[in-house]
Amino acid sequence: MRSILSAAVLLLFCVSASAVDWTIRGTVFEKGTDKPLQGAEVILRGPQEASTATTAEGEFQLVLSTAGDYELVASYAGVSIVRVMQLEAGTEVKPQIFFLRLPATLREMVVTAPRSPDRVSKSIISGKTLRSIAGSGGDPLAGLQTLPGVVAVNGSSAPAVRGSGPGDNAYYVDGLVIGKLFHYGSLSVFNADLIEDFNLHSAAFSPHYADVTGAVIDVALRKPRTDRIGGKVNVSLMGADFLVEGPRKEDQSFYFAARRSYIDLFVKQVEDKGVTIQIPRYWDYQGKYLWNLNDTNKLSFHLHGAGDQLELNFSPTSNAAIREPVLAGDLSLSDSGASQAVMLDSVVSDTTLNTLTLQHRTRNASNRIAQAGTLAFSQDSLLLRDQVRLEFSAGHELTLGAELGQTRVTVDADLNNTPCTQFDSNCDLTTGTRLQLQDAFSSRLLAMSVQDRKRVLDDLTLVGGVRYSKEDYLDRNYTEPRIGLEWEWSRDILLTAGWGKHNQMPTGQQIVRLFGNPGLDHIRAEHRVVGIAQKLDADWNWKSEAYYKKFSNLVVSDPALNYINAASGKAYGLEFLLRKEETDKLSGWFVLNLAKSQRRNDVTGETFRFQYDEPLNTTLVGKYKMDEDWSFGLKWNYHSGAPYTPVIGTSGNYPDGRFIPAYAGINSGTLPVYHKLDLRIDRYMVMDHWKMNAYFELNNVYQRKNIAGYTYSADYTSREPVYTFELPISFGVQGEF
Secondary structure, eight states, X not given: OHHHHHHHHHHHHHHHHHOOOEEEEEEEEETTTTEEOTTOEEEEESSSOEXXXXXXXXXXXXXXXXXXXXXXXXXXXXXXXXXXXXXXXXXXXXXXXXXXXXXXXXXXOOOOOOSXXXXXXXXXXXXXXXXXXXXXTTOGGGGGGGSTTEEEETTEEEEEETTOOGGGOEEEETTEEOSOOBOTTSOBSSOGGGEEEEEEEOSSOOTTSOSOSSOEEEEXXXXXXXXXXXXXXXXXXXXXXXXXXXXXXXXEEEEEEEEEOOHHHHOOEEEETTEEEEEXXXXXXXXXXXXXXXXXXXXXXXXXXXXXXXXXXEOTTSHHHHHSGGGSEEEEEEEEEEEEEEEEEEEEETTEEEEEEEEEEEEEEEEEEGGGEEEEEEEEEEEEEEEEEEEEETTEEEEEEEEEEXXXXXXXXXXXXXXXXXXXXXXXXXXXXXXXXXXEEEEEEEEEEEEEEEEEETTEEEEEEEEEEEETTTTEEEEEEEEEEEEEOSSSEEEEEEEEEEEEOOOHHHHSTTTSOTTOOOEEEEEEEEEEEEEOSSSEEEEEEEEEEEEEEEEEEETXXXXXXXXXXXXXXXXXXXXXXXXXXXXXXXXXXXXXXEEEETTTOOEEEOTTOOSEEEEEEXXXXXXXXXXXXXXXXXXXXXXXXXXXXXXXXXXXXXXXXXXXXTTOEEOOOEEEEEEEEEEEEEOSSOEEXXXXXXXXXXXXXXXXXXXXXXXXXXXXXXXOOOOSEEEEEEEEO
């Protein structure tokens, strides 16, 4: 018996000594982001079969005891990588690292609810779609000019909407009022990658928005990433920027982005016909910090800042200096703004949400206009805003808002004063009265708003609201109603209608004492709009709207009071949008605007076209995505020639001998039609640990010379066209890690 037991023990020892185990460990990451993939399937095929799924950290482990040739397969969401392995006695198995490139449809599957339920006269578009539009130079807000009701403004991305100018709009970012949204060079002041989407409210917008007569551009910035610390570096033709973001703790995350132009570091200045221009310089930054205090309260901190500098020199022999001698010499313009805010979002109950915001804003400008003088001003504002949303039942929501603000303004001016508005043809700065003003004053604002949104029938929703606002600088207060209707004619057809009254304070120069008239009233506007929208299928939809806007209390110049409220206007039009959604390779939209916009001087009775009146404006935007790596885009725009005021001769001389120009009727001339085609190609590359995106744009492909206006000789006997400035190419490269 002992012999048998000894033999058995010896046999077991020999077998265990000859057995070899291999442990295969590894991790599966998403290619380009280093994000661990949980639930990825790992299979081993060969003499011995084994499989497992990755953990939350993307890790896996397999144990084998049979030598031979194997295939190790890692797969996730239909994407897989196969590796061949040969296991022999004494083989050391190193950790296996897999990087899987996920399909774009899976990476971008984000379900979000509309930021505002209102559907009357509203356009929504994502930041990703905007920043890939041909001719945009990677700037999302440049794509605003491709939407219904928007008129392109030469040299700027700031939109003119439905018979109003760029200065008649209000800009919101993450619910915060932003005074400076565009640089001198027309770029928006925000990092393109941070813009989640934006809502364009073209008429009869919610009473919760500030007092403006034009449109509301409401931009939403995305949340910081929470999986890991990462960043992006971007270099484009116009500037360079960086972004860093990630989690701070489990319940906290942040991002910070900054940008600066760099062309001025290489090209100091350019000269043309006696005018020397120092290359403009700009900078901007944005920051956000999110802190989830608990399940019902979220605190966020916001930082925004931007600045511009521009310098010019007019030679005394240049046409501009001959016509306006005070312009001879150096001109310098500097403008900067900053905003800091803290926002508390609270779930008060199952039916009540509250957002409390405290925002501080500053704006500083310093201008030197050769011999015409200098102007410096600063503005410091503090705004407390609260909004409560009550859901009484499904389809019935009441929103209450209140704002309390104070603004401190400091002005230091030594400048030739020439009161001039859109109703004046000849505005001679040289003969203006030299005035000096050093002043500081404060203005307080109180506003309250309410909007009730109720589904009164299964297919009919009524929206009613009112805004009360009061400011004590001009000592004006207004109570303005807004109403809307949304009728779901069928599952795929929506009918809308809206009406509202709006007001807006005149510009700063027009209301400051000595230079303006502190007794002015606010500009008033009444909006009417009706629309129809239809979803044809999952890919195609269309929308059409007709609108009518009436303006009153517009400001004109006055020899005694500088400015008075004595003008009116109207704008009306029909818009059509046909859109192909980004559901497959082809996407884009077609816009047709038919519009008319007029102004009337109620003192003289003269009626003329508004300076941004374009009776016909059409745009085609298209994008074709070949595969995950390549896409091509185009944008074609055609619009009627903009109005201008022709010079038809001279009418004597100024005391210094200069010719006095004689003008035809205001905006009685029409420039040639405008059209151009822009093309774009995008290349996406995904490495194991980082990504790279690059684009190249070819602008104004067929080299159309579009005329922006005319410049006249010193004696006004001849003129030359001024062409729109077009960068022939644009490019950008972004690395993401």
